[in-house]
Each structure stands twice: as C-alpha cells, then as structure tokens.
Amino acid sequence: METAKPKNETVAPQPVKGGLVAYLQVDGAMKAAEFYKKAFGAEMAGYHPPDEQGRTMHAHVYINGSSLMLSDAYPDHGYPHEKPQAFTVLLPLASDDIDAWWKRAVDAGMEVTLDLQVMFWGDRYGQLRDPFGVSWAMNAPVNG
Template identity: 25%
Template structure:
C-alpha cells in the first residue's frame, strides 16, 4: 500500500528550515543532497550548487518530511501557500503507474513518470483541483 508524506519547497533556505525541524522533531536526515551532487551540477552557479536538491527527515513511525530549494535558474517559481506537494511512495512501478494515471485526468503533468538518476521511478503533476502530487517508486526497496 502506498504511503504519503509532505514535500516542502523553499526559496533557498531549505537547509536552515530542515535544521530547525530536526531540532524540533529529533532524528537524523536519511537523505541530504545538494544540487552539486546531481548530474547537471557542473552547469550551475556556485550559489545554486550549494542549495538543497533533496532532504528527508523521518518523523515518528513511517512518516518522512522532505524538501528542496526552488531555483530561479531552473525556471522554478514559488508562491508561499502553494510551496508543497503530497509525495506518494508506491510499492511497485505498476502501482506508481496506476496512481499517476488515476490522478491525471484534467491534470497538468509537470514531469511524466520516468526512471531517474537517483534510482527511482518518479513523476509530478498538479491535479484538476490544483493539488501538487509527486509519485515515486524507489527501486532499492526491500
């Protein structure tokens, strides 16, 4: 069965925000990636390279708070109030396909489901009600 978790977007202060959340909730980051660690990191400004591509902080039993920095250089615009998505972690590629297809009628597909460099099957869309969704299946699930 798929799980859902909040995915937060920030205007360059993701690291500060997540260090604050870590102080509130405790625990350790299970993922902390900067844009410089991505395949396109060499093509970015020195400032953008140091920003956060993905961070994940487990909270409680089975919940994960995740986030990223929105980059103007990548054409990403952010409005406070719509700076989050609901991330669905599917149990299989087939489940990811089914969920993505079910959410797609009338949606704006931001990124179709595809295999990614970080070892996942991933896609993003904004549904017909304006809710932003991320659908993900990690290939290294146990």
C-alpha cells in the first residue's frame, strides 16, 4: 500500500468532533490514516510530522462526522506498541448507508470477522478487522 509522505510541518489543529473520541496507538499512524481514507472515507484533520524514526506522535482524522486520533508507539518514552485488544470501534450508520460503507471497507482490505446481518436486537450489524489489528463494527437500524 502506497502512503503519501506527509510534509515536514505540523498541520494546524482542527476542531474535535464528537463527545467521545478514540485515540488509537497503531504501528504506522500515517499508514493507518491513509488506509482509513480508503476504507471509511476519512478526511485528514491534522497531524504532527514524523520524527527521525518515521513515527507520528499525533494524527487526527474525521470519520462519519466524528474524530479519531492516531499515534505510533514510543517505547523510548514509556509507550510500547501493544496489540489492540478488548475493544471495538463502532460506526453507527443510517440504514441506507451501511451496505456502501461495508463494501468500501471490505474492498479496501478489511477482514470480515462477523458477517453483516440482522441481529437479535433488530439492527444490521457486522464486525471487521483492519490491517493494524483494530476491530471495527458497523450498526444500522433495519427500518431507517
């Protein structure tokens, strides 16, 4: 996967969207941001330039009207890389959007871990895993 090289400058911070914001540590924050553009139509809201080792301490993207923050690991500063576990990032969607969102994510390379289906609570729901090990779920009401 080709990743656009960020300029060696800090992009001005943009407003944070959403009442609760996930901040994910991944192995390759800028690569993840580029992947999320393909998988979820993410828009880059801002980032700090990579350091001498190619690590990005902060990237901010917008997905589905909310903010998502990303960072590389910094073991030399007490933040070692840890495999994502025990959480799922949820994308609540309108009923007429979920199929397009699902297809785009799968076409981008997301691994389906639970097929999109009508669940016992009445919504369409499915789970995917991205190449960075992060679990994602999509949920939409069956009747709009």
